Amino acid sequence: MQAYEVFDHDGSFLSVLYLDFFPRDGKQGGAWMTSYREQYKENGKDVRPHISVVTNFTRPTSTKPSLLTYNEVTTFLHEFGHALHGMLSDVTYESMAGTSVYRDFVELPSQIMENWARQEEWLQNVAKHYETGEAIPVELVDKIIAAGNFQSGYATVRQLSFGMNDMAWHTIEEPVTAEVAQFEKEAMEPTELFPDVNGSCMSTAFGHIFDGGYAAGYYGYKWAEVLDADAFDLFLQNGIFDQATAQKFRENILSKGGTKDPMELYVSFRGHEPSIEPLLERSGLKQ
Ligand SMILES: [Zn+2]
Numbered sequence: 001m002q003a004y005e006v007f008d009h010d011g012s013f014l015s016v017l018y019l020d021f022f023p024r025d026g027k028q029g030g031a032w033m034t035s036y037r038e039q040y041k042e043n044g045k046d047v048r049p050h051i052s053v054v055t056n057f058t059r060p061t062s063t064k065p066s067l068l069t070y071n072e073v074t075t076f077l078h079e080f081g082h083a084l085h086g087m088l089s090d091v092t093y094e095s096m097a098g099t100s101v102y103r104d105f106v107e108l109p110s111q112i113m114e115n116w117a118r119q120e121e122w123l124q125n126v127a128k129h130y131e132t133g134e135a136i137p138v139e140l141v142d143k144i145i146a147a148g149n150f151q152s153g154y155a156t157v158r159q160l161s162f163g164m165n166d167m168a169w170h171t172i173e174e175p176v177t178a179e180v181a182q183f184e185k186e187a188m189e190p191t192e193l194f195p196d197v198n199g200s201c202m203s204t205a206f207g208h209i210f211d212g213g214y215a216a217g218y219y220g221y222k223w224a225e226v227l228d229a230d231a232f233d234l235f236l237q238n239g240i241f242d243q244a245t246a247q248k249f250r251e252n253i254l255s256k257g258g259t260k261d262p263m264e265l266y267v268s269f270r271g272h273e274p275s276i277e278p279l280l281e282r283s284g285l286k287q
Contacts, residue, residue: 006087015039015087018052021066022059031055031075033082033110038097039089049098051086053079065130070144073127074114081113082106090255097257103213104220105262109254111228115282118145119240149284154193156222156283161191163219165202166209170216180204227266229279234270 001020008014018036023029036050055075060066068076085106086098099106116122120141127136168187176183181201188202208214231249238245252269267273280286 013048015048016050017083017087018050020052020054021057023056027056028054029056031079033079033086033099035086035098038086038094038100039091040094040097041092046090049086049089051083051098053083055079067130070117074117077113077117078110081110084113084250085109085254085257088250088254089257091257091259093259096259099257101258102262103217104223105227105265107220107224108227108231108266111224112231112249115228115232115235116240118148121240152283153285156285157191157193159222161188162202162206162208163222164188164191165206166214166218167216169203169209226276226279227274229282230274230277231266231270233278 001018004017004019006014006017032054034052034054036052037047039049040047053076055072057068057072057076058066082099089098091097099109120138123141123144124135124138128134129136165184165187168183180203184201184203185196203209208218214220235242235245248269253265256265263273277286
């Protein structure tokens, strides 16, 4: 694990960032961002946060450096987005710092970062061959972008159906007397594309809807995609490296934590409420 001191453009101290990339004995699998200390202000002092990104990336060997898969690259960008949310926090109360926001808003700073990995301009800058230093070929970038939309229509309605089933269970007002399978069939019916497989039952196998903090919040995954696609659209308009747009994102979203209603923060960044169009466009679903 490596620790970095992170400074703002004016030289002021922002955060300690711990990057823990590789697997080792006893380490939990997966990838996540966490904070050892949140940002807060007390007696005129701005106490800066200690943020950590933990992953289990492909390890370097004696002959090769760590060669990340595309999935590992997007994972890094995702967790780094959460880390920025933590590191750039500028609030008074610890309980509202960084990622302490509503669940359906917390994945905006992380998911928006993944958009850069679909941009030729960014990939050609970052993805260099480890021996020759050559930038990633345009044909490969095109393949990455094309493959990104494989079965995106099906994936979209599938996510929607999970969200609807989750919300159906969490909005019952009377005890449910119907069979579980029948209940979910009705809940997911509006998004059903294919005949259901006899004997299958999603609800009883779906940890997210009763466990792990997503209860009545599973829709947040899809909603965050609407937000991240619409927010990234402003970067596409102004340039993916445009500092003024980035600064606006930092000021209105990354620094504000949970101090204001998410929609208020979003509108102050974007100038209007999120539109579904950029997500449809990105997923190749626009008619
Ligand atoms: Zn996340």
